[in-house]
Amino acid sequence: MKKLIKLLLWFLLALLNVTFFWAGVFLFQNEYYELSIVLFSLLFLIDFFIINPRGYPYRYVIPALVLLFVLVLYPIYFTFKVAFTNYGTGHFMSRQEAIERLLYDPNFSYVVDSTPVSYKVFVVYDGLSPTEDFLILFRVNGVIYLGEKPRPVVSRGQEVLLSQYNLVPVNGETVSLNGDNFRIVPWPADLSEINLVVRGDTTYKSFYSPDDEILRLNAPYFKSRIAQNYLVNAEYVLPDGKKLALRIAPDGEWRFMHVERLYRLVYKEVYDGGKMKIKTTVINNLTGREVVEREGAFYDVDENGNETFLVGFIDFVGWKNFLRIVKDPKVSGPFFRIFLWTFVWAVLSVVLSLAVGLPFALVLNNPRLKGRNLYRTLLIIPWAIPVFISALVWRNGLLNETYGVINKFLLPLLGLDPIKWFNDPFWARVGVLLVNVWLTFPYMMTISLGALQSIPPELYEVAAIDGAGRFRRFVYITFPLLMTIIAPLLVSSFAFSFNNFTIIYLITGGGPPIPNSTTPTGYTDILISYVYKLAFEGGQGQDFGFASAISILIFFLVGGISFVNFKLSGAFEEVSK
Amino acid sequence: MKKFLVFALLVVSFVVLAQPKLTIWCSEKQVDILQKLGEEFKAKYGVEVEVQYVNFQDIKSKFLTAAPEGQGADIIVGAHDWVGELAVNGLIEPIPNFADLKNFYETALNAFSYGGKLYGVPYAMEAIALIYNKDYVPEPPKTMDELIEVAKQIDEEFGGEVRGFITSAAEFYYIAPFIFGYGGYVFKQTEKGLDVNDIGLANEGAIKGVKLLKRMVDEGILDPSDNYQIMDSMFREGQAAMIINGPWAVKAYKDAGIDYGVSPIPDLEPGVPAKPFVGVQGFMVNAKSPNKLLAIEFLTSFIAKKETMYRIYLADPRLPARKDVLELVKDNPDVVGFTQSAANGIPMPNVPQMAAVWAAMNDALNLVVNGKATVEEALKNAVERIKSQIQ
Numbered sequence: 001m002k003k004l005i006k007l008l009l010w011f012l013l014a015l016l017n018v019t020f021f022w023a024g025v026f027l028f029q030n031e032y033y034e035l036s037i038v039l040f041s042l043l044f045l046i047d048f049f050i051i052n053p054r055g056y057p058y059r060y061v062i063p064a065l066v067l068l069f070v071l072v073l074y075p076i077y078f079t080f081k082v083a084f085t086n087y088g089t090g091h092f093m094s095r096q097e098a099i100e101r102l103l104y105d106p107n108f109s110y111v112v113d114s115t116p117v118s119y120k121v122f123v124v125y126d127g128l129s130p131t132e133d134f135l136i137l138f139r140v141n142g143v144i145y146l147g148e149k150p151r152p153v154v155s156r157g158q159e160v161l162l163s164q165y166n167l168v169p170v171n172g173e174t175v176s177l178n179g180d181n182f183r184i185v186p187w188p189a190d191l192s193e194i195n196l197v198v199r200g201d202t203t204y205k206s207f208y209s210p211d212d213e214i215l216r217l218n219a220p221y222f223k224s225r226i227a228q229n230y231l232v233n234a235e236y237v238l239p240d241g242k243k244l245a246l247r248i249a250p251d252g253e254w255r256f257m258h259v260e261r262l263y264r265l266v267y268k269e270v271y272d273g274g275k276m277k278i279k280t281t282v283i284n285n286l287t288g289r290e291v292v293e294r295e296g297a298f299y300d301v302d303e304n305g306n307e308t309f310l311v312g313f314i315d316f317v318g319w320k321n322f323l324r325i326v327k328d329p330k331v332s333g334p335f336f337r338i339f340l341w342t343f344v345w346a347v348l349s350v351v352l353s354l355a356v357g358l359p360f361a362l363v364l365n366n367p368r369l370k371g372r373n374l375y376r377t378l379l380i381i382p383w384a385i386p387v388f389i390s391a392l393v394w395r396n397g398l399l400n401e402t403y404g405v406i407n408k409f410l411l412p413l414l415g416l417d418p419i420k421w422f423n424d425p426f427w428a429r430v431g432v433l434l435v436n437v438w439l440t441f442p443y444m445m446t447i448s449l450g451a452l453q454s455i456p457p458e459l460y461e462v463a464a465i466d467g468a469g470r471f472r473r474f475v476y477i478t479f480p481l482l483m484t485i486i487a488p489l490l491v492s493s494f495a496f497s498f499n500n501f502t503i504i505y506l507i508t509g510g511g512p513p514i515p516n517s518t519t520p521t522g523y524t525d526i527l528i529s530y531v532y533k534l535a536f537e538g539g540q541g542q543d544f545g546f547a548s549a550i551s552i553l554i555f556f557l558v559g560g561i562s563f564v565n566f567k568l569s570g571a572f573e574e575v576s577k
Numbered sequence: 578m579k580k581f582l583v584f585a586l587l588v589v590s591f592v593v594l595a596q597p598k599l600t601i602w603c604s605e606k607q608v609d610i611l612q613k614l615g616e617e618f619k620a621k622y623g624v625e626v627e628v629q630y631v632n633f634q635d636i637k638s639k640f641l642t643a644a645p646e647g648q649g650a651d652i653i654v655g656a657h658d659w660v661g662e663l664a665v666n667g668l669i670e671p672i673p674n675f676a677d678l679k680n681f682y683e684t685a686l687n688a689f690s691y692g693g694k695l696y697g698v699p700y701a702m703e704a705i706a707l708i709y710n711k712d713y714v715p716e717p718p719k720t721m722d723e724l725i726e727v728a729k730q731i732d733e734e735f736g737g738e739v740r741g742f743i744t745s746a747a748e749f750y751y752i753a754p755f756i757f758g759y760g761g762y763v764f765k766q767t768e769k770g771l772d773v774n775d776i777g778l779a780n781e782g783a784i785k786g787v788k789l790l791k792r793m794v795d796e797g798i799l800d801p802s803d804n805y806q807i808m809d810s811m812f813r814e815g816q817a818a819m820i821i822n823g824p825w826a827v828k829a830y831k832d833a834g835i836d837y838g839v840s841p842i843p844d845l846e847p848g849v850p851a852k853p854f855v856g857v858q859g860f861m862v863n864a865k866s867p868n869k870l871l872a873i874e875f876l877t878s879f880i881a882k883k884e885t886m887y888r889i890y891l892a893d894p895r896l897p898a899r900k901d902v903l904e905l906v907k908d909n910p911d912v913v914g915f916t917q918s919a920a921n922g923i924p925m926p927n928v929p930q931m932a933a934v935w936a937a938m939n940d941a942l943n944l945v946v947n948g949k950a951t952v953e954e955a956l957k958n959a960v961e962r963i964k965s966q967i968q
Contacts, residue, residue: 098667220622221622223871224871330966515958517958518961518962533936537935538933541932542641542662
């Protein structure tokens with residue numbers, strides 16, 4: 001039995017190896033080099049820990065290690081990587097892919113002669129149903145040419161970018177090609193009358209031609225199986241070098257036309273600091289001009305010097321995104337005031353919700369209170385409702401300036417004027433804080449409750465004997481002991497509030513707007529919501545590079561502040577005890 | 578290694594043998610009709626069509642994540658203002674000319690064109706119009722002065738229980754008809770497309786348009802805090818006499834039993850019509866899809882047909898983008914109202930730079946209606962903000 005389990009374990013390990021190995025190779029082929037390297041090193045470590053007796057204790061660390069890599073280290077690495085690129089709207093593919101697009105995408109070709117070339121497709125039948133084994137006969141200038149299935153010339157991974165076939169003129173009834181004899185039946189005849197092409201003992205029957213009324217009935221099969229699978233990126237090359245490719249003609253039929261590529265690739269020698277380098281550039285075949293490559297995009301230039309955007313790619317931009325934070329007045333201008341409010345917001349969120357949560361905890365901790373469980377359950381409700389729902393209820397139901405419950409019923413009842421919750425800077429800030437406190441006090445209450453229960457009751461007895469009153473007992477015993485336990489939690493809660501995008505975005509959207517600001521800043525914007533607006537709602541839509549750069553900055557800010565906090569609160573000492 | 582080779586061969590042969598399949602991402606209303614059309618397509622072409630329901634707001638972001646990796650739907654159903662961003666990213670495929678093209682409205686085709694190429698097959702257009710409750714307003718006002726007059730009377734008569742006129746006061750989309758009507762524009766239309774360096778949101782016309790909004794606020798007809806939810810829910814409950822809203826909302830009003838009518842937004846002044854944004858919905862093809870020819874075939878010889886367009890209209894009653902289909906549905910009074918409104922309209926710019934416009938203009942309108950800035954200041958500032966962001 002033990003042996004069996006061991007065998008099973010080895011089998012599982014082998015399975016794991018195969019899976020990881022396959023995934024690693026797959027990722028490598030698809031140009032995810034970093035992930036593939038991580039995967040291989042993980043595989044190596046796992047095998048090492050399991051096979052080598054000295055690595056024995058580490059095998060229990062493996063799951064944590066895997067998760068650490070996948071969920072923490074890789075995202076951090078990726079963020080750093082993106083921060084140095086221009087990844088965003090207009091820059092979505094690699095340079096390699098952008099060039100391949102220009103060179104092979106049928107959209108970047110031009111039709112030299114739009115008079116369609118007659119063609120007829122012949123397929124092998126398997127019983128009554130057609131197969132994907134096909135031949136095409138073309139008629140160009142009265143000569144009939146024979147073409148087989150085109151062969152891949154350029155591919156990337158499994159995707160065929162370009163396939164070609166050199167057409168062979170048919171001069172007599174039989175054509176010899178690569179050792180095979182093709183017999184055209186009947187011969188001599190016009191293309192429309194040819195019925196069969198026989199190769200050895202295989203017979204290709206006439207199947208489709210856009211010019212033949214009856215054969216046109218087969219259009220769906222031709223389009224969905226043959227054209228879609230083999231002819232999209234295919235070129236049939238005539239002996240004189242002209243290329244025929246399938247295009248959708250203005251009448252909606254799929255026809256072969258004489259096309260040429262719009263761009264070609266050249267290798268240019270560039271002298272950079274005295275050294276010669278080879279650089280790839282793209283030339284427009286029609287105008288003969290070189291395509292301009294600037295700021296991660298290719299532009300076509302016409303004779304007047306007007307540039308047309310062709311395709312963009314992800315480019316390494318160095319420190320540009322980081323410099324933008326410092327230099328661009330749009331970012332750095334309001335940075336300080338937003339930072340200040342973010343700080344105030346985070347501190348007040350923690351302090352106020354503790355101020356609300358702690359008294360509840362003290363009351364709930366009192367054993368003389370009846371129905372404690374009921375109260376506790378009720379008080380945890382704000383925490384249990386999804387933030388998205390409660391935020392919307394607050395925004396539309398409670399805080400709305402004209403019809404919200406607070407302005408319409410509560411304040412008039414107290415004889416107060418309605419409050420501009422969304423349009424007065426001060427009250428907007430109060431509003432978001434109010435919502436956040438409501439959402440987080442149950443958390444503070446829960447951790448305080450737990451902490452209170454760990455304070456030894458003897459201390460209170462001693463204090464009571466010494467004649468300390470309730471207040472002094474709280475100040476000198478409860479609060480200090482409580483703080484040593486919950487201080488680390490408060491620091492992490494501070495870090496969470498610092499980046500609490502959801503509340504700000506859902507309640508005020510950062511508003512009210514600051515008059516005369518040239519940036520999308522509002523009075524309640526915190527750093528993260530401001531960055532979101534800059535990176536995803538301004539400019540051209542999406543700017544992942546810039547967003548990553550700023551999130552790295554925020555990471556260091558929050559990390560730094562938290563570190564100081566931990567130091568000051570002595571939380572590290574407490575943990576390391 | 579041998580095992581791996583066998584496995585790799587298996588994978589390759591699987592890919593080769595796999596039948597082509599078209600995947601479509603669309604929002605709720607189109608699912609049923611597209612599924613039926615997909616079955617018809619399958620009967621003819623032997624190609625499975627899989628229709629997946631994705632929230633309208635999520636289609637674009639989901640597509641932006643999946644498509645660069647060569648994944649995601651072959652066809653997406655979305656709004657024309659995505660076209661610029663998706664085309665610049667190289668994620669959608671140009672649609673070649675097809676036979677039915679001439680039957681589509683020029684506005685709808687222009688809306689789906691970017692850089693001189695058509696990137697989608699439009700099926701519906703929409704524009705906001707005046708929706709009025711016939712219990713309070715038997716005849717829709719013809720000019721803004723009339724509207725203000727009627728609104729005031731209703732406000733007085735019902736002492737605030739019923740509002741005469743509501744619209745989303747600080748939302749550019751709803752205020753745009755005033756701005757464009759007087760001659761404002763977002764980006765200048767040139768022969769080569771939109772010129773994003775020429776912004777007309779602080780010109781004389783735009784100022785005049787926003788001043789009309791300001792006048793309504795000052796005269797107490799509009800409240801600075803009026804927003805979409807308030808307008809929508811009050812009209813549905815019969816507490817609002819006139820609103821400006823789009824065709825997507827009318828079904829709820831009908832269900833709520835409101836006796837409503839639809840008419841074009843009243844002329845700003847006699848002879849100066851209001852010009853709302855026109856949005857166009859349509860089908861786009863994934864540029865990285867291995868089935869893109871087939872997808873184009875599906876769109877041009879199935880979706881773009883008159884019968885299909887009519888069936889889509891029946892499933893999702895919005896203004897058809899095909900002229901002959903619009904003729905078929907002319908007897909629907911809602912359609913007539915929205916059509917007249919859209920006829921004056923301006924297609925929403927589909928360039929990616931539009932992203933910077935919304936927030937800037939919403940903020941500007943917010944400042945104006947709350948009296949924090951004058952109309953001129955706010956608009957001038959908004960234009961500066963847009964310019965600094967799209968550089």
